[in-house]
Amino acid sequence: MRTPSLLSSALIGAVASARAMTPMAALAAARLAGRRTPGRLVLxxxxxxxxxxxxxxxxxxxxxxxxxAPDRTAFLGLLARAMSAGVAGAALAPRGREKAGAALAVAAAIPLAYLTLAGRKRAMARFGQTRSGLVEDALVAAAGAGVVALAARRG
Structure with missing residues (x-):
């Protein structure tokens, strides 16, 4: 099943909002499994x-x-999210639309970083840092793997 146009780029940006490195790790795992992304990404x-x-x-x-651990909205956290979202958004965009995919992913990642941080802080207050973090990890890792799996194809 293939996701339409730039939807995968927007979704991977949402993943990057919560975990900056998850999009790149999901793409790397897919590449190791022999899957190819629609957009070109030599890295x-x-x-x-x-x-x-x-x-x-x-x-x-x-x-x-x-x-x-610093907040995800600290400058370096936002920078890492923007870079990861941009690279992943380009890789998941249709060929020839990599720039649009990168821009859309970054546009999703940065504002959503503030929203996901607010949600995490509420969860931390209720369940603690470790438990809320483990649940968030599971959700974000599954989302990242799912987005990449839907967009990538057998190489």
């Missing part, structure tokens, strides 16, 4: 990039549970 063909994206995705999931 995904480089083994160092693939394994680096997976490691950064795992590191972010672990680091998010630390009390010292």
């Amino acid at each position: 995904l063909d480089q083994p160092l990039f693939r394994f680096g994206a997976l490691a950064m995705g795992a590191g972010e999931l672990a680091g998010d549970k630390l009390k010292s």
Whole structure:
């Protein structure tokens, strides 16, 4: 099943709003599984990039549970989200529409980072940092994998 036009780009931007590295890790995992993205992305063909994206995705999931973890709306957090969303949005856009996919993903990621942070803070107050983070991790990882699975095809 294929998702229409730029929908995958917008959805991967929403994923990046909650976890900056998850879109890249999902794309890297799909590439390792032999799946191809509609848009061109040369970086995904480089083994160092693939394994680096997976490691950064795992590191972010672990680091998010630390009390010292900065808010996702801090400058560097927003920058990481914008970069990851842009690259992933381009990769999931139809060929020839990569720039539009990147722009749409970034346009979704940045404002949604504030919304997902507000939701996470409410969950933290009720369930604690670790438990709320683990639930958010599961939801975001599943969403990222699902978006990439719907957009990617067997290579």
